[in-house]
Amino acid sequence: MGRIYVVGTADTKGEELAFLADAVARAGGAVARVDIGMRGATVPVDIAASEVAAHHPKGASAVLGIDDRGAAVAGMGAAFANFIRSRDDVAGVIGIGGGGGTSIITAGMRALPLGLPKLMISTLASGDTAPYVDVSDIIMMPSVTDMAGLNRLSRVVLHNAAQAIAGMAAKPAPATAGKPALGLTMFGVTTPCVTAIVERLRADYDCMVFHATGTGGRSMEKLADSGLLAGVLDITTTEVCDLLFGGVLPATEDRFGAIARTKLPYVGSVGALDMVNFWAPPTIPERYRGRLFYEHNPNVTLMRTTAEECRRIGEWIGGRLARCDGPVRFLIPEKGVSALDIEGGAFFDAEADQALFDAIERTIKPTRNRTVTRLPLHINDPAFATAAAEAFLDIANT
Numbered sequence: 001m002g003r004i005y006v007v008g009t010a011d012t013k014g015e016e017l018a019f020l021a022d023a024v025a026r027a028g029g030a031v032a033r034v035d036i037g038m039r040g041a042t043v044p045v046d047i048a049a050s051e052v053a054a055h056h057p058k059g060a061s062a063v064l065g066i067d068d069r070g071a072a073v074a075g076m077g078a079a080f081a082n083f084i085r086s087r088d089d090v091a092g093v094i095g096i097g098g099g100g101g102t103s104i105i106t107a108g109m110r111a112l113p114l115g116l117p118k119l120m121i122s123t124l125a126s127g128d129t130a131p132y133v134d135v136s137d138i139i140m141m142p143s144v145t146d147m148a149g150l151n152r153l154s155r156v157v158l159h160n161a162a163q164a165i166a167g168m169a170a171k172p173a174p175a176t177a178g179k180p181a182l183g184l185t186m187f188g189v190t191t192p193c194v195t196a197i198v199e200r201l202r203a204d205y206d207c208m209v210f211h212a213t214g215t216g217g218r219s220m221e222k223l224a225d226s227g228l229l230a231g232v233l234d235i236t237t238t239e240v241c242d243l244l245f246g247g248v249l250p251a252t253e254d255r256f257g258a259i260a261r262t263k264l265p266y267v268g269s270v271g272a273l274d275m276v277n278f279w280a281p282p283t284i285p286e287r288y289r290g291r292l293f294y295e296h297n298p299n300v301t302l303m304r305t306t307a308e309e310c311r312r313i314g315e316w317i318g319g320r321l322a323r324c325d326g327p328v329r330f331l332i333p334e335k336g337v338s339a340l341d342i343e344g345g346a347f348f349d350a351e352a353d354q355a356l357f358d359a360i361e362r363t364i365k366p367t368r369n370r371t372v373t374r375l376p377l378h379i380n381d382p383a384f385a386t387a388a389a390e391a392f393l394d395i396a397n398t
């Protein structure tokens with residue numbers, strides 16, 4: 001039976017940590033008390049801070065006994081992520097913390113697979129939780145009062161949290177029977193293509209479409225890393241544009257990393273690589289004044305990528321996909337990569353597109369298992385969607 005890891009700084013939050021662990025145990029959970037404090041624990045723990053800190057790539061000395069609190073917190077976060085990822089008995093994780101504790105514990109929670117129960121009781125839970133949750137499924141629960149000793153309200157909050165994590169760990173969601181899941185990326189300007197692919201594949205697959213807004217691509221790859229996808233149709237890789245050129249919906253440097261790590265069947269394309277996303281016109285960086293823009297709506301402005309930018313984008317994507325040893329099929333729609341990049345459209349630029357296509361072909365390093373195919377079609381042509389679906393079925397069934 002797995003254990004519920006109850007995590008906190010046992011030097012400054014020892015009383016709360018002990019109360020929470022006891023409450024989880026009373027609710028029926030097998031408990032592992034974990035200290036992530038920088039000084040000595042004030043209550044008994046099962047796993048000492050020194051043991052956690054030893055999981056830092058540079059050892060415990062990179063975490064404990066240093067004067068820079070910010071560096072110590074960051075180091076313990078990295079160590080805790082490695083520590084919790086190394087355990088094979090985690091039924092759930094519950095943490096308590098203020099600013100530092102929340103940062104450390106959620107760094108570890110984000111390293112765990114989606115679906116594993118994760119509950120963070122935090123003084124920061126009623127504010128902007130995006131830096132702590134990111135694309136994971138962490139539940140953030142406000143502590144309401146600060147954690148400076150137990151009181152009548154904090155006892156209730158901690159009790160309720162203990163009941164929640166114990167219930168989730170005791171009764172995990174049943175394994176979903178039926179169709180395997182696919183991840184697909186879509187933007188408004190590639191909607192016809194992705195919609196048609198979903199219609200073609202939905203009889204045999206549970207199609208999960210992600211809006212390519214930075215978090216969308218990361219969410220899809222998190223699912224891939226968690227073993228929850230059977231394949232990916234990455235039609236809309238536009239987040240790379242924002243990463244490379246300062247847009248507001250960027251990928252991270254790890255884009256396509258999950259494809260390399262998991263070796264999942266992968267069909268990719270160049271959807272919306274003709275644009276960088278910014279907010280309203282006054283927010284556009286001064287260095288881009290005078291460029292070709294399209295007002296998508298009053299709050300979103302699109303900038304057409306140039307031939308040189310497209311070359312860089314193509315090289316970046318090709319270089320990442322060249323690291324993938326699983327089955328990769330990359331399809332290039334020669335007549336345009338978005339609803340705006342079509343003959344007569346606002347972003348039609350055959351020269352820029354050609355630079356993009358050539359760069360991808362040059363850097364992806366085709367093999368028998370990794371191919372690039374040009375099609376004399378627009379990305380939103382029904383025939384392109386059919387080709388993408390058929391390419392996926394071909395590699396999924398081999």
